Amino acid sequence: MKKYTDQGKKDTRSGYGAGMTVLGRTNPKVVALCADLVGSLKIQEFINENPERFFQVGIAEANMMGIAAGLTIGGYIPFTGTFANFSTGRVYDQIRQSIAYSHKNVKICASHAGITLGEDGATHQILEDIGLMKMLPGMTVINPCDFNQTKAATIAIAEHEGPVYLRFGRPAVPNFTPADQNFEIGKALLLNEGTDVTIVATGHLVWQSLIAAENLENQGISAEVINIHTIKPLDEEAIINSVKKTGAIVTAEEHNYFGGLGESVARTLTTRYPVPQEFIATQDTFGESGTPAQLMEKYGLNDKAIERAVFKVTKRKSVY
Template sequence: MTRYTDQGKQDTRSGFGAGMTELGRTNPKVVTLCADLVGSLKIETFIAENPERFFQVGIAEANMMGIAAGLTIGGYIPFTSTFANFSTGRVYDQIRQSIAYSGKNVKICASHAGITLGEDGATHQILEDIGLMKMLPGMTVINPCDFNQTKAATLAVAEHQGPVYLRFGRPKVANFTPADQVFEIGKAVKLSEGNDVTIIATGHLVWEALKAAEALETQGISAEVINIHTIKPLDEKAILDSVAKTGCVVTAEEHNMLGGLGESVARTLATHHPAPQELVAVRDSFGESGTPEQLMAKYGLDNKAIETAVFKALKRKA
């Protein structure tokens, strides 16, 4: 299988910050709004270089969404920024009514997503945001896997016309994708070829999927690993082509199993090519306080959990 090297751990939120810095220098239509979390979103450089294109709204996230929707009418491309819980759950009505319903060109950028937020605990560890956002008509949902891909995604969404939900995280994780990658919205990335099982992962679980695939290879199991960075629109062709070859699939995500990537894949398979599927995801529960590593292990979101799911899928295929 193809081997990937960790180029040095970095947080995906810093990938967003790096993307915003570049956009600040290259796209005068890009403006940024923040709900009192500038340091957490890593947008200090954008603000320092473009103070006239930054709006600090304070802890008033609903107002931030309304302002962003209004800015699009003047031809601007607003990027809202706060924690994922406040970017979605707290302001769902405003997003639905003011942004999605009217197709406003707002980029909703959400840091500290999922259980790897860690010690802040269940109230901040939103695990339902992908489901909330993918159900909104016309909303594009993106969940990149590392620093480089988050930076590339940030640049790509500025060129995309229409509302986007861009999700990323807090902890430093493996940075293994190319720095010069071209990010294609809606296009899956096949990271390794395999014949026995398809592993479809998103976000922080992509690196865990690669580690699982390496361990499986030592046991004679050939796993095809696919990075689904765009959950909506979903690259159904990539999924179906792979599963037609391998005959079974494991999906892996840092999200509730209800409403996430796994359900989107299950719908695709049920409609076009039924096949055994196992889901690695949080099983209908809230999170809790702990280190990211402790929580990923406890909630079954690491490479060991993916390996276990692969054996279950293979048994069902047989």
């Protein structure tokens, strides 16, 4: 099994800020908008270097989406920034009508996603955003796994023509992907080859899946681990090729199991190559206040939960 090294824990939102700094220096069409959360989005360096390309809209997220849509008409590439709950649920009508329907080149960048937002509680821990965004026609949905990948994704989406939803988080998590990586939208990454089960993960659950795979290897189970950083468009070929070898799959995400990565994978398998599947996700519930680690444990979003799902799904292979 390939070993991955934690290069030092960093928050993925800082990866977004680092990517914006690069874009500020290399792409004069990129502009940033923020809904009174500059510190949380880590874009102060971009602002310092490009004050004329920054728009502080205040706590007016719906207006921010409309302004961003308008800026694209002038040839700009607007990056909007606020918490994931406010980037999607609060402004869904504006995104649908002014951005998605019109296929505007807006990059909707959402911090503090998922249950690892932690102590702010259920009102801020959106667990439905991937589902909301992936159902919009023409919307690309990206959920990177660490600081380096978030930075690379931020830079890459500036070159993509069309609306993008980029999701990232608040807590410091292991940073283990290459600093110089080439981020290819829609292309899954095979992190570990295996023969007994496929683990398909996104976001914070990628590192947890690698831990689980290492533990499973010590128990005689060979797990293939795939990083699905782009949920839409989904790399269906990578998934199908893997399950043809392993015959079973576990999907892992920090999102409600309704509407998330797991459902997209299930649709792919149902129509092309059915195999047993287990879902690591929140089970149709809101979150609550607590530390990220406490919440990931309680809601079954960690390496131990992935291991249990693997044991369950591999037993189903013989009767499927």
